[in-house]
Amino acid sequence: xxxxxxxxxxxxxxxxxxxxxxxxxxxxxxxxxxxxxxxxxxxxxxxxxxxxxxxxxxxxxxxxxxxxxxxxxxxxxxxxxxxxxxxxxxxxxxxxxxxxxxxxxxxxxxxxxxxxxxxxxxxxx
Numbered sequence: 435x436x437x438x439x440x441x442x443x444x445x446x447x448x449x450x451x452x453x454x455x456x457x458x459x460x461x462x463x464x465x466x467x468x469x470x471x472x473x474x475x476x477x478x479x480x481x482x483x484x485x486x487x488x489x490x491x492x493x494x495x496x497x498x499x500x501x502x503x504x505x506x507x508x509x510x511x512x513x514x515x516x517x518x519x520x521x522x523x524x525x526x527x528x529x530x531x532x533x534x535x536x537x538x539x540x541x542x543x544x545x546x547x548x549x550x551x552x553x554x555x556x557x558x559x
Contacts, residue, residue: 446475453478488512 454471457463489504490496506524509515 446472446479448475448479450475485515 450468450471453475454466457466457471457474485505485508486500488508489500492504492507493501502522503525506522509518509522510524
């Protein structure tokens with residue numbers, strides 16, 4: 435039985451002790467079996483592999499590096515990865531962000547002005 439457990443551990447790259455610590459941090463979990471830790475580790479590795487594979491497809495010319503932008507694009511494009519949008523957001527330059535904020539403020543101001551104008555027209559009639 436000990437040999438089987440050692441074989442399992444070698445097929446997982448992520449540190450099982452760290453994963454067990456993370457799992458224990460949940461208040462709802464009281465007992466954690468070794469098999470559960472192994473399965474979570476293996477599933478996590480497969481998920482990371484899937485995410486990296488999809489990110490590599492974003493830039494077919496690059497075969498040896500994985501860029502943050504490629505990961506962010508995969509997360510942004512794939513519906514089933516939207517839960518990662520806050521963790522891996524698309525990078526944006528401050529200048530572009532400020533321009534977007536300004537545009538939103540202008541749109542709000544226009545809507546406010548339009549609303550006031552409609553109220554004046556209603557009171558005039």
